[in-house]
Amino acid sequence: xxxxxxxxxxxxxxxxxxxxxxxxxxxxxxxxxxxxxxxxxxxxxxxxxxxxxxxxxxxxxxxxxxxxxxxxxxxxxxxxxxxxxxxxxxxxxxxxxxxxxxxxxxxxxxxxxxxxxxxxxxxxxxxxxxxxxxxx
Numbered sequence: 707x708x709x710x711x712x713x714x715x716x717x718x719x720x721x722x723x724x725x726x727x728x729x730x731x732x733x734x735x736x737x738x739x740x741x742x743x744x745x746x747x748x749x750x751x752x753x754x755x756x757x758x759x760x761x762x763x764x765x766x767x768x769x770x771x772x773x774x775x776x777x778x779x780x781x782x783x784x785x786x787x788x789x790x791x792x793x794x795x796x797x798x799x800x801x802x803x804x805x806x807x808x809x810x811x812x813x814x815x816x817x818x819x820x821x822x823x824x825x826x827x828x829x830x831x832x833x834x835x836x837x838x839x840x841x842x
Contacts, residue, residue, distance in 0.1 A: 713787035713805055715759060716813070717741035719779045723763075725772035735768035737761055737775050739783060739805075759803045761785070763810065771810065780813040 720738035727733055739759045746752050761783055763771045775781065785807040794800050 711786050712784065712808075714782070714784040715739060715741050715805070716780070716782050717759070719775055719777055719781055720758065722777050723771045723775035725768060733765055733768040735763045735771040735775075737771065739781060757803065759783075759805050761805045761807050761810070763807045767807065767810075771807075774812060775810070782811040782813055783807050784809050 717739040720740050723735045723737040725733060725735045737760075739761055741757045741759065743755050743757065744752055745755060783805055785805045788804045788806060790802045790804055792800055792802065
């Protein structure tokens with residue numbers, strides 16, 4: 707029987723992409739993405755929560771991510787989801803939401819000169835992605 711594990715997120719990059727090399731010489735790039743959720747209570751209260759994901763890109767995609775993925779950029783990421791549990795410094799159990807990216811698309815970029823290192827991808831005149839087009 708066939709099986710599949712896939713996740714798609716749209717959020718904002720929380721830190722600049724960091725490129726490193728594995729001992730075998732393969733490029734890997736990591737960055738974090740914040741995804742906001744708005745929840746409504748029965749009393750009409752709206753509460754916003756943020757989920758953080760750690761994204762890893764590999765090989766050529768890692769090199770591209772290192773060049774263009776910057777803090778504050780709106781991004782679409784699709785890949786394989788791997789939750790990971792660990793114990794933090796205080797002894798509390800924590801969960802890290804890791805995504806091994808198959809693909810990513812920059813939806814916007816920071817304006818030039820707003821910080822970060824290196825050049826960012828130019829912002830499109832009109833967003834190339836409309837969230838209303840998502841079929842779910």
